[in-house]
Amino acid sequence: MMLANLIFIPLLGAVVSYLAERTGVVSARSVALATTLLTAVLSVVALLEFLGGADMFPEQSRVWISDFGITFTLGADAMSLSLVLLTALLYLVAVLASWNIGGNRGRYFGLLLTMEAGLMGVFLALDLFLFYVFWEIVLIPAFFLINGWGGERRSYAAMKVLIYTHLGSLFMFIGIIMMYLKAGSFSFFDISDALAGADAGFKSMVFLLLFIGFAFKIPLVPFHTWLPDAYTEAPTPVTILLAGLLSKMGAYGLLRLGVSLLPETFQNYAYAVAVLALISVFYAAFTALAQRDIKRLVAFSSVSHMGFLVLGIASFDFIGISGAIFQMVSHGLIVALLFFLTGMLVEKVGSREIPRLGGLITRAPFLGWVLVFASLASLGLPGLSGFVAELSILLGLFSTYPFLAYITVLSLPLTAGYYLWMLQRSTFGATSELVEGARSDVRWFEALPVLVLVLLITLLGVYPAPLMEMIGTTSREIVALIGGI
Amino acid sequence: MLESLLPELIVAVFALAVIFIDMTLREDDREFLGYLSLAGVLLALAAVLMQTKEALQSPVLEAGVFSGLMRIDLFAVFFKVVFLLVALMVVLGSIDATRKDRYKGEYYSLVLFSTLGMMFAAMAVDLVLMFVAVELATISTFALAAYRKSRRTTEAAMKYFVVGAFSSGLIVFGMSLLYGLSGSTNLYEIAGAMGSGDLYWVQVLAMVFLIAGFGYKVAAVPFHMWAPDTYQGAPSPVSAFLAAATKKMAFVALLRIFVVALSAPALVEKWALLFGILAAVTMTLGNVVALSQRNIKRMLAYSSIGQAGYVLIIFALLASGADVSLSVGAGLLHIFTHAIMKGGAFLVVAAASYYMIGSELEDFSNLGRRLPLTALSMTVFLLSLAGIPFFAGFVSKFMILTATVAAGGWYLFLGILLVVNSVVSLYYYARVIRYMYFAGGEVRREPEPALLTVALLLAALLVVYIGVFPDSFVSLSIDAAGSLFS
Numbered sequence: 001m002m003l004a005n006l007i008f009i010p011l012l013g014a015v016v017s018y019l020a021e022r023t024g025v026v027s028a029r030s031v032a033l034a035t036t037l038l039t040a041v042l043s044v045v046a047l048l049e050f051l052g053g054a055d056m057f058p059e060q061s062r063v064w065i066s067d068f069g070i071t072f073t074l075g076a077d078a079m080s081l082s083l084v085l086l087t088a089l090l091y092l093v094a095v096l097a098s099w100n101i102g103g104n105r106g107r108y109f110g111l112l113l114t115m116e117a118g119l120m121g122v123f124l125a126l127d128l129f130l131f132y133v134f135w136e137i138v139l140i141p142a143f144f145l146i147n148g149w150g151g152e153r154r155s156y157a158a159m160k161v162l163i164y165t166h167l168g169s170l171f172m173f174i175g176i177i178m179m180y181l182k183a184g185s186f187s188f189f190d191i192s193d194a195l196a197g198a199d200a201g202f203k204s205m206v207f208l209l210l211f212i213g214f215a216f217k218i219p220l221v222p223f224h225t226w227l228p229d230a231y232t233e234a235p236t237p238v239t240i241l242l243a244g245l246l247s248k249m250g251a252y253g254l255l256r257l258g259v260s261l262l263p264e265t266f267q268n269y270a271y272a273v274a275v276l277a278l279i280s281v282f283y284a285a286f287t288a289l290a291q292r293d294i295k296r297l298v299a300f301s302s303v304s305h306m307g308f309l310v311l312g313i314a315s316f317d318f319i320g321i322s323g324a325i326f327q328m329v330s331h332g333l334i335v336a337l338l339f340f341l342t343g344m345l346v347e348k349v350g351s352r353e354i355p356r357l358g359g360l361i362t363r364a365p366f367l368g369w370v371l372v373f374a375s376l377a378s379l380g381l382p383g384l385s386g387f388v389a390e391l392s393i394l395l396g397l398f399s400t401y402p403f404l405a406y407i408t409v410l411s412l413p414l415t416a417g418y419y420l421w422m423l424q425r426s427t428f429g430a431t432s433e434l435v436e437g438a439r440s441d442v443r444w445f446e447a448l449p450v451l452v453l454v455l456l457i458t459l460l461g462v463y464p465a466p467l468m469e470m471i472g473t474t475s476r477e478i479v480a481l482i483g484g485i
Numbered sequence: 486m487l488e489s490l491l492p493e494l495i496v497a498v499f500a501l502a503v504i505f506i507d508m509t510l511r512e513d514d515r516e517f518l519g520y521l522s523l524a525g526v527l528l529a530l531a532a533v534l535m536q537t538k539e540a541l542q543s544p545v546l547e548a549g550v551f552s553g554l555m556r557i558d559l560f561a562v563f564f565k566v567v568f569l570l571v572a573l574m575v576v577l578g579s580i581d582a583t584r585k586d587r588y589k590g591e592y593y594s595l596v597l598f599s600t601l602g603m604m605f606a607a608m609a610v611d612l613v614l615m616f617v618a619v620e621l622a623t624i625s626t627f628a629l630a631a632y633r634k635s636r637r638t639t640e641a642a643m644k645y646f647v648v649g650a651f652s653s654g655l656i657v658f659g660m661s662l663l664y665g666l667s668g669s670t671n672l673y674e675i676a677g678a679m680g681s682g683d684l685y686w687v688q689v690l691a692m693v694f695l696i697a698g699f700g701y702k703v704a705a706v707p708f709h710m711w712a713p714d715t716y717q718g719a720p721s722p723v724s725a726f727l728a729a730a731t732k733k734m735a736f737v738a739l740l741r742i743f744v745v746a747l748s749a750p751a752l753v754e755k756w757a758l759l760f761g762i763l764a765a766v767t768m769t770l771g772n773v774v775a776l777s778q779r780n781i782k783r784m785l786a787y788s789s790i791g792q793a794g795y796v797l798i799i800f801a802l803l804a805s806g807a808d809v810s811l812s813v814g815a816g817l818l819h820i821f822t823h824a825i826m827k828g829g830a831f832l833v834v835a836a837a838s839y840y841m842i843g844s845e846l847e848d849f850s851n852l853g854r855r856l857p858l859t860a861l862s863m864t865v866f867l868l869s870l871a872g873i874p875f876f877a878g879f880v881s882k883f884m885i886l887t888a889t890v891a892a893g894g895w896y897l898f899l900g901i902l903l904v905v906n907s908v909v910s911l912y913y914y915a916r917v918i919r920y921m922y923f924a925g926g927e928v929r930r931e932p933e934p935a936l937l938t939v940a941l942l943l944a945a946l947l948v949v950y951i952g953v954f955p956d957s958f959v960s961l962s963i964d965a966a967g968s969l970f971s
Binding site: 154167 | 956
């Protein structure tokens with residue numbers, strides 16, 4: 001199978017869904033659903049080929065800009081494939097979450113699918129120029145989507161996310177160009193070879209430049225200030241994609257470029273990165289505690305969990321890195337479910353304000369129970385996927401930086417605290433006036449994504465072995481780079 | 486020898502034809518002159534493209550036309566393509582944009598004569614011819630800037646004229662010093678005679694006069710004050726012409742004089758530093774001031790200043806010992822892409838004013854629904870100007886950034902400044918997009934002026950094409966830079 005299909009089919013779908021809505025032949029949303037379904041099927045096909053032992057790293061290569069040794073090179077290993085599958089799945093969720101979106105649907109789904117092409121490109125590119133190009137292009141549809149379909153302060157939020165992450169990305173680009181000048185090519189493999197013999201000062205400089213780009217995207221405190229506005233103001237489906245996938249771009253970049261290309265350099269800075277991540281974990285958790293808007297609470301909780309993920313990467317331990325990659329998938333699923341529910345809350349109840357949602361579980365039991373489930377998953381209840389990921393990360397961290405690990409453990413009750421407190425005030429407790437009038441109906445395009453996500457979160461929690469094993473191939477390679485097992 | 490000047494002959498003949506046929510036409514029929522000019526530009530473009538094809542085989546077609554006055558190399562041909570493409574856009578757009586104006590004959594012949602001057606400037610390797618060609622191009626635009634009579638236009642044109650005349654004076658003075666120092670007006674002979682270190686201060690003086698003189702023409706800070714007023718006051722198609730073509734011509738002259746004639750290492754060291762400072766100040770001031778502009782033409786003018794700063798960076802790099810073809814090639818491609826996208830952006834303003842839509846930011850509210858194709862092309866131009874991937878501007882900015890990083894050391898500072906400026910510029914470009922699409926309120930779709938829209942769409946298509954398939958354009962510009970020396 002050609003991995004390029006995973007990029008071009010969403011792109012084609014984007015054009016078709018725009019034209020479909022204009023001409024009125026079919027609705028844009030059905031084209032979008034068909035496209036995302038097809039992409040999901042193709043992702044699964046790619047996975048099966050990978051499991052069948054096909055070498056897809058790299059899969060294909062074409063010259064793009066010859067004077068700079070730039071090629072259109074795609075490839076996938078276990079890590080890329082996990083994220084490709086996550087992208088395909090969350091796009092199905094996002095399309096269903098946008099089923100009744102207002103405004104010009106042709107434009108909306110066109111932009112949404114263009115973004116999918118960009119995301120797939122980021123996770124598949126093995127030419128760093130190509131990687132950067134996809135990385136940047138994801139932002140443009142996001143800017144339009146937030147601006148066109150967002151909440152009250154949308155134009156401020158859209159501009160902020162655009163400017164902030166663009167700034168970070170350009171610093172990353174300088175880092176990439178520096179590596180290119182060393183290697184004479186943008187190919188991941190050529191650069192990997194060339195960097196092996198480069199001097200330490202040069203590598204430190206490159207690492208810091210790259211890190212700025214990733215830190216803005218993940219985001220780590222203090223590079224996170226764009227996030228609460230963007231996540232809150234974006235329409236629900238876009239928030240799902242921002243939190244579930246765009247943040248993973250940063251983590252993926254950190255692993256693919258930071259760890260794989262500059263292992264020793266990263267290791268020198270690992271402690272500092274871990275401390276930064278730890279600050280993120282705590283800062284975001286405390287901020288989440290203070291939120292009244294449930295969407296903002298989930299946004300900060302997301303920052304906190306991404307900090308956890310970075311801790312796993314910085315542990316440079318086999319189990320820790322496996323846990324981090326596992327967390328990418330797990331956090332993607334959980335955060336998508338949580339944001340999906342916040343969207344439903346607005347639809348059914350008419351508010352996201354925690355104090356106004358009291359007694360939800362009596363009036364809208366489906367919504368209430370799923371919210372309980374998602375919160376428990378997010379706080380790391382054993383038996384659900386978040387637990388597996390965070391436990392592995394902690395185990396990895398204990399073997400490398402025990403002191404930091406002890407502090408990290410302290411964040412767990414905090415996370416449990418803000419989620420349970422939120423549940424207590426919103427879902428349980430006295431029925432509020434607003435909830436009295438809540439609608440309790442659940443339609444198919446609401447139930448389906450919820451059920452799929454719940455199922456997957458449980459499955460990965462109960463039986464994580466297959467995914468862990470697959471991820472293990474990538475993390476083993478990474479650990480081997482620094483002379484580990 | 487004359488056949489190698491075929492493109493210029495075509496433009497000259499059509500320019501004269503426009504004037505003479507104008508006398509025989511009734512006022513209602515004068516729209517024909519637009520089509521006549523269009524045909525001339527298209528023919529000349531075809532002839533130049535043939536030359537390009539030849540020049541790709543052997544970069545220097547003729548080294549000394551008219552006993553060494555001109556040199557037809559890939560560099561010259563490259564710029565002729567740029568000028569003719571801009572002329573094509575402007576003429577195509579002007580047929581709609583000047584429909585209600587009276588003096589069409591004068592208008593089109595001035596555009597053609599100005600283009601002719603630029604084409605000669607692209608080939609000139611002799612100071613005298615270069616000066617004459619630059620003057621032909623600029624003096625024609627003085628009149629163009631004053632083409633419509635209003636207080637604002639007159640002020641714009643007057644300012645442009647005074648500054649233009651003054652800067653020409655500076656240039657002549659610099660050139661005469663060069664002649665005095667080297668005993669020749671031929672750039673390649675000057676290159677051989679300079680650099681001995683004799684008359685050190687005279688050399689510096691010559692460089693300062695030339696940098697200042699051409700600095701006015703490219704609107705580099707601190708010689709930029711005229712540009713915002715002129716671009717804002719002039720009719721939009723003329724602003725497009727000024728920003729996209731006239732300004733680029735000054736870069737041609739700068740490149741020929743500094744990179745060729747003053748290429749002695751001892752000299753390069755001095756002027757490269759000057760250019761470095763100029764570049765840093767120009768891009769920063771241009772972009773920062775653009776942030777606060779509410780008028781789109783004025784904003785585009787300041788953005789133009791900022792973008793000129795990006796090109797000036799490459800002059801600074803020439804002292805670093807980095808690959809000259811790469812650095813100059815990066816500048817050439819950026820001149821090319823900037824000409825198309827900035828020319829296009831000004832034409833969008835022209836299209837808007839066709840429906841009496843002003844050029845304030847608020848006036849562009851909902852342009853996306855009023856004039857969807859116009860707004861779409863504007864979006865392409867703006868994203869490209871901001872350097873977003875898959876648009877032309879990204880490719881050329883990437884080349885400049887790479888050249889800067891390759892130079893290493895302190896030049897990296899210029900690279901970081903470029904990046905930060907790029908982010909700043911994204912803000913004010915994205916703001917226009919926001920107004921065009923997300924302002925809210927009800928509007929009616931209007932029929933868009935056909936030819937102007939065609940011009941815009943062609944330009945937007947070219948911008949996307951270069952962004953998606955940049956390979957041949959990148960190597961073309963690098964080869965064109967190389968042909969300066971071969």
